[in-house]
Amino acid sequence: MMINRDKTFKTALFICAAASALATLLIFGFLLVFGLPLFKGGQFFLLLGRPWAPGQGMYGFLPMIAGTAAISLLSLVVAFPISLGVSFFLHSLAPAALGKILKRLVQFMTGVPTVIYGFIGVFLLVPLIREMFENGSGMCVLSASLMLGLLISPTMILFFSDGFAAVDKKYIQAARALGATRVQTLLFVVLPNAWRGLMTGLIMALGRAMGDTLIALMIAGNAVNVPSSLLDPARTLTSHIALVSAADYHSMEFKSIFACGVTLYLLNAAAVIAIRRFGAVGKDKAHV
Amino acid sequence: MDNSIIKITDLHFSYNGLKVLKGVTHSFEKNTLTAITGPSGKGKSTFLTTLNRLWEDVPGAALQGCVELKIAEKWRDVYASSMDIAALRRMVGMVFQIPNPLPMSIFRNMAFPLKLAGVKEKDQVQAKVQEALERAFLWDEVKDRLHSSALELSGGQQQRLCIARALILEPMVLLFDEPTSSLDYQAAGMIEDLLVSLKESCTVLMVSHYLDQVSRIADSRLELADGKLLLSNISR
Numbered sequence: 067m068m069i070n071r072d073k074t075f076k077t078a079l080f081i082c083a084a085a086s087a088l089a090t091l092l093i094f095g096f097l098l099v100f101g102l103p104l105f106k107g108g109q110f111f112l113l114l115g116r117p118w119a120p121g122q123g124m125y126g127f128l129p130m131i132a133g134t135a136a137i138s139l140l141s142l143v144v145a146f147p148i149s150l151g152v153s154f155f156l157h158s159l160a161p162a163a164l165g166k167i168l169k170r171l172v173q174f175m176t177g178v179p180t181v182i183y184g185f186i187g188v189f190l191l192v193p194l195i196r197e198m199f200e201n202g203s204g205m206c207v208l209s210a211s212l213m214l215g216l217l218i219s220p221t222m223i224l225f226f227s228d229g230f231a232a233v234d235k236k237y238i239q240a241a242r243a244l245g246a247t248r249v250q251t252l253l254f255v256v257l258p259n260a261w262r263g264l265m266t267g268l269i270m271a272l273g274r275a276m277g278d279t280l281i282a283l284m285i286a287g288n289a290v291n292v293p294s295s296l297l298d299p300a301r302t303l304t305s306h307i308a309l310v311s312a313a314d315y316h317s318m319e320f321k322s323i324f325a326c327g328v329t330l331y332l333l334n335a336a337a338v339i340a341i342r343r344f345g346a347v348g349k350d351k352a353h354v
Numbered sequence: 355m356d357n358s359i360i361k362i363t364d365l366h367f368s369y370n371g372l373k374v375l376k377g378v379t380h381s382f383e384k385n386t387l388t389a390i391t392g393p394s395g396k397g398k399s400t401f402l403t404t405l406n407r408l409w410e411d412v413p414g415a416a417l418q419g420c421v422e423l424k425i426a427e428k429w430r431d432v433y434a435s436s437m438d439i440a441a442l443r444r445m446v447g448m449v450f451q452i453p454n455p456l457p458m459s460i461f462r463n464m465a466f467p468l469k470l471a472g473v474k475e476k477d478q479v480q481a482k483v484q485e486a487l488e489r490a491f492l493w494d495e496v497k498d499r500l501h502s503s504a505l506e507l508s509g510g511q512q513q514r515l516c517i518a519r520a521l522i523l524e525p526m527v528l529l530f531d532e533p534t535s536s537l538d539y540q541a542a543g544m545i546e547d548l549l550v551s552l553k554e555s556c557t558v559l560m561v562s563h564y565l566d567q568v569s570r571i572a573d574s575r576l577e578l579a580d581g582k583l584l585l586s587n588i589s590r
């Protein structure tokens with residue numbers, strides 16, 4: 067009886083896992099098939115490097131790749147220290163009651179719709195940046211990265227906090243009894259042992275940052291060129307897809323966005339692998 | 355001549371209003387081994403943490419009274435604002451019931467307190483690590499595997515590692531919270547011998563549940579009852 071139920075449960079879980087893996091593969095296949103006109107004859111790789119000039123028959127999306135890379139990496143740079151600081155505060159400094167309230171707030175923030183962040187960006191951040199730098203419209207890489215950093219921080223904080231909380235209390239007590247300050251305990255004991263949580267948090271947050279469409283669409287300016295400064299406008303792969311697919315269905319432009327999707331997919335996978343690699347090296351260093 | 359090194363006066367302690375210590379007064383003599391016994395949950399572990407201020411990590415805990423330590427022939431208030439907690443914990447080491455080596459190599463565990471204290475010189479670290487491991491009767495067993503994980507050691511070896519790790523800072527007081535209760539008879543015997551040998555350089559306080567152990571190694575026994583420490587007989 068027991069064994070039977072166990073087996074049913076396992077089968078159910080297996081089906082769920084298989085279904086989600088299948089869905090991922092299907093989406094990838096779907097993108098490949100629909101982008102086929104552009105893949106024929108190896109054009110895909112040319113696309114990666116070329117500019118976007120549909121009038122001249124050029125459907126390259128180098129600018130969008132650069133936009134996505136710049137904005138999502140910068141948003142990580144913004145979100146990482148904030149998240150690390152907040153999770154550290156929640157873990158070992160905040161009084162219990164305050165910690166609880168803060169954690170609720172962070173959980174709530176993960177559920178706030180992106181468009182709200184975008185809206186705040188348009189009405190608050192963009193004018194602020196415009197005034198501060200007196201250069202351009204304020205719709206730029208910097209605005210989008212800051213806002214996106216804010217958007218992904220709650221996700222990071224939750225993963226980091228869980229990672230910190232999972233560190234055996236015994237280790238923390240050992241370090242404290244040997245005279246470690248709170249900061250030393252964090253650096254030498256908590257962080258190295260929360261490595262998994264940190265990596266997972268980074269990956270999830272990066273996924274959110276790369277996949278997010280609205281914020282970049284609303285406040286990055288959407289100009290199709292490779293940004294050369296923080297104050298330049300930029301267009302991400304996701305906003306590009308959104309902008310083009312809002313136009314017409316039969317043009318070559320439209321077909322090209324499937325290739326754009328494939329690129330986003332691959333870029334995301336590459337980033338995840340890079341973080342994993344980096345993470346594995348870091349972990350070895352932390353433990354020898 | 356007054357040979358005491360720890361002086362505790364009218365110590366009260368509570369967790370969120372739950373009174374655990376209700377007026378403890380006692381002096382501990384230098385280079386002795388004092389056993390603290392008593393029923394479970396009455397505050398023995400808590401009492402130990404009042405000496406190295408480890409309880410301060412517990413939210414809602416509160417202490418009243420005076421704990422003094424004789425440092426370089428001068429009485430110093432452990433709770434004075436001028437007291438550096440890290441320095442205090444280097445002078446008052448603690449070993450726990452369940453061995454708690456950090457998840458790193460044996461060598462790194464040993465060097466950890468030195469790293470915290472800012473000792474950087476490699477030869478010095480090396481020499482201190484060996485000396486402390488020798489004093490904890492562990493050197494011969496680990497000298498060929500210093501760079502493998504401390505978590506691979508047996509329970510008794512892990513506990514001796516934790517003792518060695520506390521010794522490396524040359525503490526004047528060592529607190530042991532039931533140091534043998536997670537170990538088998540033989541491993542416990544080794545720790546007992548080790549504790550006795552520590553008296554030469556340190557003052558040792560040990561919480562123990564085993565009266566036979568107390569009678570084997572302790573110089574005196576304090577029973578914690580009703581929030582107070584009472585000097586009790588050791589039945590030999």
Ligand SMILES: Nc1ncnc2c1ncn2[C@@H]1O[C@H](COP(=O)(O)OP(=O)(O)OP(=O)(O)O)[C@@H](O)[C@H]1O
Nearest residue numbers: 369370374392393394395396397398399400401412
């Ligand atoms: N971190 C804590 N927070 C709140 N209450 C605590 C905490 N630690 C201990 N207590 C309470 O204080 C009392 C004394 O606990 P303590 O661990 O000092 O007892 P003990 O004599 O060491 O017991 P044992 O022999 O079982 O180890 C207990 O009632 C316990 O519930």
Ligand SMILES: [Mg+2]
Nearest residue numbers: 398399400531
């Ligand atoms: Mg106890």
